[in-house]
Amino acid sequence: MVELLGYISVQPDWTVDVKNALDSVEGKHRFWVSAYKQGSDSIHDKIEASKTMAPDRSTALVELNTVESQDISAEYIDAHRLRLSSNKLGIAPAIHTAAQKTATCSQVVRKTGVRSFDVSPYGGLLVAGGDDGVMDVYEINSAVHRVKLEGHFGDITSCQFFPSGQVIISGGTDMRLKIWSASDGTNPATLVGHTAAITDTAIVGKGKNVLSCSKDGTVRMWHCGTASVVYKFMLSQMSVNQIDLVSVNDSTESAEDKSDLGNNQFETQGKVLAAACEDGRAVLIDLDTKETIAEFTTDDNRPVRAVAYDAVNGRVYSGLSDGTVLVWSCNSPDDPLLHSFKRNDSPVSAIRLVKYKAYDTPCVCVGTEDGQLFVVSLSRSFKKNVDKVEVIEELVGFDVDPVSQVRVALSSTAGTSRQSIWAAGRSNTVLGF
Secondary structure, eight states: OOEEOOEEEEOTTHHHHHHHHHTTOSSOOEEEEEEEOTTSOOEEEEEEEEEEEOTTSSSEEEEEEESSOSSSEEEEEETTEEEEEETTTTEEEEEEEEOSEEEEOTTOOSTTOOOEEEEOTTSSEEEEEOSSSEEEEEETTTTEEEEEEEOOSSOEEEEEEOTTSSEEEEEETTSEEEEEETTTOOOOEEEEOOSSOEEEEEEETTTTEEEEEETTSEEEEEETTTTEEEEEEEOOSSOEEEEEEEESSOOOHHHHHHTOOSSSOOSOTTEEEEEEETTSEEEEEETTTOOEEEEEEOGGGOOEEEEEEETTTTEEEEEETTSOEEEEETTOTTSOEEEEEESSSSOEEEEEEEOBTTOSSOEEEEEETTSOEEEEEEEEETTTTEEEEEEEEEEEOOSSOOOOEEEEEOOOSTTOSBOEEEEEOSSSEEEEO
C-alpha cells in the first residue's frame, strides 16, 4: 500500500513579504499558500504577514494569519523559515525553508535553464551547464565567472567535480565524456564509447577511474589516464537513468594499492554501485567483483528515474516515473519492499541522502518534475513493524518548474543542523539550502 503524503506549497519569494513586514513597509504583505492531498479537495489561501513585538519588547517578530480560512496554520520561525500545517488535510507541521544562497549562472540564459551542476567539495566553486554544450565555472561567494568550458555538441546532462575541486567531468547528449581543468578550461581528455546520450556520472575514489551511465543501457568504468573503457556493465535494453556510488567501508592507502587489478582499475574495493533503470529495476553491483548484489523490480515495470543507496542501513530508495518512492531492504531478500510513498503523479527527478544532526540515520531528499523539493525521515514503528514517513523539511524555491538536479555538500555555516542541499531547475540560478 502506497502511503499518500499531503503537502503544502508556498509562494517561492515569501521572504520578501516577511522582510517588508519587518521593515514596516507600507501596504499589505501577503503571499499565497496551497495545501494538497490526493483524493481530497485542495486548499488555496493567502497568508498576511504583519510586524509584532516580542513580549519583552526587545525583538521584532512577524505574525502570520491566513486571509480566507483557518484550514492552514502558519508560524514564523525566522527570516528563512516558516512552519506550516493543515489539520483539515492531515498535514503535520513541517518547516518550509527558503534558500540561503542563490548562485546566478549569468551565462546560462537558455530555455531549459540549468540542466546539470555541481558544487566543489569545499563549497567554493560551482559548475553549471545547459542545453547548448557549454558549461561555466563560478566562484560562489563572489559570483565571479572563472572560466567557460566549451566542447560538447548537445545538452550537458551531467557535470561533477573531482575530489580535488580543480578537475571536472561532464557528459552530454553527444555521447561523450570530457575531463576539464576548473582553472583554465582546458580539456585534456575526451572519453568516447557510449552509443546514446550520457545520463549520469560518478567518480571512483580520488578519480583515476570514473563511471558513466547512458541511454544505451550500459554503465561504463573508464580509466582517465588512458581515456579507455576498463569495464562495461550491460544492465538493460533501455536507459540507465542515474547512478549512485557508495563506499561501504573506509578506504586506506593499502586498500587502494591492492585494488589495482592490473587493468587500470583503482580504489574499487568497498564500493557499491546503485543504478536506476528505465525498465523498472534498481540494481546494486559490487564495483570490485563486478557481481550483482541485489536487484529490485517495480510492479508493472514502472521506470526508475532516481536512486540512492543507504549502505549503513541496507536500504535502496528508488524514485519512479509516477511519483512513487520505493524503499527496499537489502536484508530481507524474500520480502524486500519496506515501504512506499508518494505525493502526486509527478515523476521523481532526484533522490539524495542527507545527514541531519537530529537523526541517527540519513534522511532522504526528493526532487520532482513539478518543483517539489522535500526531505523525509523514515522511522520504524516496532508495534506495527512498518516504516513511518515524516516530512521534516520543505525546501522552497521552485514554482512548479522541474527540479533538474540535487547535490548534497558539506555545510560552510557554523552550527548548522544538516548538510547543505543545492538544487537547480528551469531558471539560470542554483539554490543553496
